[in-house]
Amino acid sequence: xxxxxxxxxxxxxxxxxxxxxxxxxxxxxxxxxxxxxxxxxxxxxxxxxxxxxxxxxxxxxxxxxxxxxxxxxxxxxxxxxxxxxxxxxxxxxxxx
Amino acid sequence: xxxxxxxxxxxxxxxxxxxxxxxxxxxxxxxxxxxxxxxxxxxxxxxxxxxxxxxxxxxxxxxxxxxxxxxxxxxxxxxxxxxxxxxxxxxxxxxx
Numbered sequence: 050x051x052x053x054x055x056x057x058x059x060x061x062x063x064x065x066x067x068x069x070x071x072x073x074x075x076x077x078x079x080x081x082x083x084x085x086x087x088x089x090x091x092x093x094x095x096x097x098x099x100x101x102x103x104x105x106x107x108x109x110x111x112x113x114x115x116x117x118x119x120x121x122x123x124x125x126x127x128x129x130x131x132x133x134x135x136x137x138x139x140x141x142x143x144x145x
Numbered sequence: 146x147x148x149x150x151x152x153x154x155x156x157x158x159x160x161x162x163x164x165x166x167x168x169x170x171x172x173x174x175x176x177x178x179x180x181x182x183x184x185x186x187x188x189x190x191x192x193x194x195x196x197x198x199x200x201x202x203x204x205x206x207x208x209x210x211x212x213x214x215x216x217x218x219x220x221x222x223x224x225x226x227x228x229x230x231x232x233x234x235x236x237x238x239x240x241x
Contacts, residue, residue: 094189097233101220120216122237124197137193141218 057081061088061096069099073143074107083118083144089125090136100141107145118144153177157184157192165195169239170203179214179240185221186232196237203241214240 059073069086076084084103088096100117107113119142127136155169165182172180180199184192196213203209215238223232 091190093193094187094233097189097218097235101218101231101233105220117218120218122193122197122213122216124201135197137190137197139193 056085057083058085058087059099061086061092061099063092066095066098066102069095070102070106073099073103074111077103077107077113077115077143077145081145083142086141086143087138089127089138093137093139096139096141100143103143113145115143115145118142152181153179154181154183155195157182157188157195159188162191162194162198165191166198166202169195169199170207173199173203173209173211173239173241177241179238182237182239183234185223185234189233189235192235192237196239199239209241211239211241214238 057076059069059076061069073084073086086096086100104115104117107115119140121140123138123140124135125138126133153172155165155172157165169180169182182192182196200211200213203211215236217236219234219236220231221234222229
């Protein structure tokens with residue numbers, strides 16, 4: 050399964066895009082009013098893909114309208130062996 | 146130089162991130178009230194990096210506050226040799 054916090058958040062990692070799409074739709078199906086999709090660095094593109102696929106699929110197959118409540122981008126500090134470095138992050142909040 | 150439309154838009158491609166950072170800051174320096182940073186597919190991460198670097202650099206070095214007026218994501222159809230496929234896109238509007 051996909052990494053999942055208590056508060057209806059999906060953290061995007063290196064698994065196939067479909068895994069995260071499935072988990073996000075499951076959260077909505079189980080009653081979540083909104084789902085936050087979070088990613089850093091190279092996973093940012095996948096987060097955008099997941100959000101768009103979920104939105105389009107829920108509209109076309111489940112006749113359920115979802116919209117973007119908020120899309121935030123930020124910079125986070127990450128500890129590496131050779132010191133601290135910056136990494137961009139995204140947080141996409143989908144709302145049913 | 147970087148691909149640039151009339152209306153203060155930066156299209157993110159495969160050049161180094163710094164090229165797009167420079168071009169975006171130049172647009173603001175030349176009087177643009179806002180700049181739109183657009184990307185598709187693999188360039189989405191770079192667009193987020195460019196926006197965050199521009200925002201942080203203008204605040205720290207130029208003491209100029211910039212904020213996100215709007216962040217939009219969407220799906221675009223692209224023609225390939227083997228037919229049509231979907232690609233995610235992002236449009237980040239920075240406002241001085």
